Amino acid sequence: MPSNESFSHSSPPTDTPANWVSILEQPLFTPRKLRLVCIGAGFSGLILAHKIKHELKMDDMIDLQIYEKNPEIGGTWFENRYPGAACDVPAHVYVFPFEPNPNWSSFYVHGPEIWQYMKDTAVKWGLEKFVSFNSRVNETVWDDEVGKWKIKVDYSGNTISDECDVLVNASGFLNKWSWPTIEGLEDFKGKRLHTAAWDESYDWTGKRVAIIGNGSSAIQLLPEIQRTAKEVVNYIRNPTWIATNYLQEFAENGKFVYTEEKKKELRENPEMLFEMRKKLEHGFNQFFHSMIDGTPAQKAMDQTYRKKMEDALGGNPELIQRLVPEFNVGCRRLTPGDGYLDALHEKNVRVELTPISRITETGIATENGPEDYDLIVCATGFDVSFRPSWNLVGRNGVKLSDAWKVEPKGYFGMCAADMPNYFIYAGPNSPVAHGVLMGSMDAMTLYILKWCRKIATEDIKSITVKPEVVDDLSVWSQEFLKRTVWAGECRSWYKNSNTKGNITALHAGSVIHYREMLHDLRGEDFDIKYRSRNEFRFLGNGFTQRDANGDDLAYYLKR
Known part of the structure; x- marks a missing residue:
């Protein structure tokens, strides 16, 4: 291949078209280096x-x-x-x-492991x-103007500035915990x-403990607290389905602890x-x-779980009436909780369904009167609005926290209108309640990096999902979701902690x-802006990397 020096650099014609650009003296699809900033170092x-x-x-x-x-x-x-996470x-x-x-030590494992x-x-x-x-x-x-995110970071108390071409939010969908709004x-x-901000130095032995909530964290926590506490009262607003262990038929001989021989x-x-x-x-899928x-x-599944819960509650009519829901299994997130149901039979455990009126200096008051506690645990979950925990400002000054104040709408849970790159x-609307999450995260990562490759190799400045596309997808999704148990009347973070609604x-x-759906990029769903006034500038000098490297130029022939 001749060197670039043998070509004269193009100069603008006398009557320059508005979309004229000089030739990039590089092979087709030559990538530029992108700076990618990711927020969060969890699994994703x-x-x-x-x-x-x-x-x-x-x-x-x-x-x-x-x-x-x-x-x-x-x-x-x-x-x-x-405890019990x-x-x-x-x-x-x-x-x-x-x-x-x-x-792994067991079929299910605890947080530290x-x-x-x-x-x-x-x-x-x-x-x-x-x-x-x-x-x-x-x-x-x-x-x-420059096609970059300008970033402010608090680093150990000092503010530093950064910028990037692509911004990835990997902070997690159950990350922002908050105290409940109780008077x-x-x-x-x-x-x-709060379960998400636990004080590991605190000893609850011999104490009177109130646990507010009956989601996943409360279900895991209560059996641990019950063992040594003087009394545990679980305040819940609504009953929830307590699942048997998922896929327990795959446990080794019905046992949930792996032996050293099995691990070997x-x-x-x-x-x-x-x-x-x-x-x-x-x-699982x-x-x-x-x-x-x-x-x-x-x-x-409804019949199976109802019978298992009733059996686990010992056929106790009062507990069954209080704790077995009327809504379908799966309307709220299922949590394996054999230990929780067993703990409810213990003499030092009581379930309280009467709504909390207020918190007092010494405990909790309901319409039945006040009760004193040494420890109040708020197992009340997280902010599930999907609004970012930092000031995220996109195109035309749009703040994502404002845009998603009433209802978050995304593009397959991965992109947002007015938020380039x-x-x-x-x-919003990701597969976080059914199937293997790690497999979905793998697909999400491949999707992000396909876009990064396209941006880097095709001289792209920004890609932004079109608002009308987000709206079309939302309308279709909500219509389909009416077919699911998630649409039932139950208070769930699937519905932004509401009983009804989208x-x-x-x-x-x-x-x-x-x-x-994530396998291929649907470019038609995005507003794509280029770094020059001609979107084909990335075609370069007419050669490919194969030409430049002296590679096999008949690679397409098949025997």
Whole structure:
């Protein structure tokens, strides 16, 4: 191939067209280096780092920086340290796609073991080098003139500035916890804790404890507190379905603890481990069939779970009336809770369905009167509005927190209108309640990096999903979601903590449906702006990298 010097540089013609550009003296699809800033070093942020560095080897086109507000990786598994904190899906499907773990101690594992696995994986693959710890992003503002995000970061008390071409929100959808809005909460003179901000030094032995809430964290926490507390009262607004252990038929001989012999067998037989994971993932990904209201699978699940709960409650009519819901199984997130149901039989545990009137200096008051407590635990969940925790300002000064104030609307949970070059992990209407989440995160990462490759190699300044596309997708999704049990009348974070209304959290389809939708980029859904006035400038000097490298130029022939 002749050198670039043998070509004369093009100069503008006398009657220059408005879209005239000079020729880029480089082969077709030559990438420019993009700076990608990712907010959060939990599972999704680390999957992104691994794909860029190891799996797809995109170092030549992506300069990655991860900002993590905590002093360690791990996200929710670093922050949530309440007693009993555990993953509510089988451990062997809750792994990095690139790092299966034959050493899990049990079928379900607790938070500290998950965090240690994440830490070991990050160290093994050298992923922490991309992370700036103790770095809280406070502001990201899109500069349309230069096509970059301008970023303000609080780094250990000092404000630093940064900028990037692509911004990725990997902060998690259950990350922003808050105190419940109960009158008098600040007046309580005893110990007050939130499950997402646990004080590990506190000893509740012999204490009277109130637990407010009956979601996943309360269900996991109560059995741990009950063992040594003097009394535990669980205040709940609505009953919820307590699930049996998912896919327990795959547990080794019905046992939930892996023996050293079993772990050794899995270490020495990667194919056996793979087949186990494949069966578990297949079974978990089938779960969506039971979420379609009125189907045989859904009706059978309702009957099965109702009987199991009634049996677990010992046939106690009062407890059954109080705790077994009328709405369908799955309307709220299911949580395995055998230990919770068992604990309710204990003499030092009581369920209180009477609404809380206020918090007093010494405890909790209902219409039945006040009760005194040493410890009040708020297991009341997170802000599930999907609004970012920092000031995110996109095109034309649009603030995402304002745009999503009433209802968050996204593009397959990954993009937002008026937010150029911005991607979200598990944003609005993502498959976070059915199927294997890690598999979906893997698909999300591939989707982000396909766009990064296109932006880097096609001279693109910005891509922004069109508002009318977001609206079309939302209308279609809400119509489909009427078919599901999630549309039932139950208070759920799937519906932004409402009883009725649009389902803002979940994808309208199976996880495989979601994965296949993300496989290809639908450029027609986006407003694409280029770095020059001619979108074909990336065609370059008429040659390809194959030409330039002297590669096989008949590669397309097949025998």
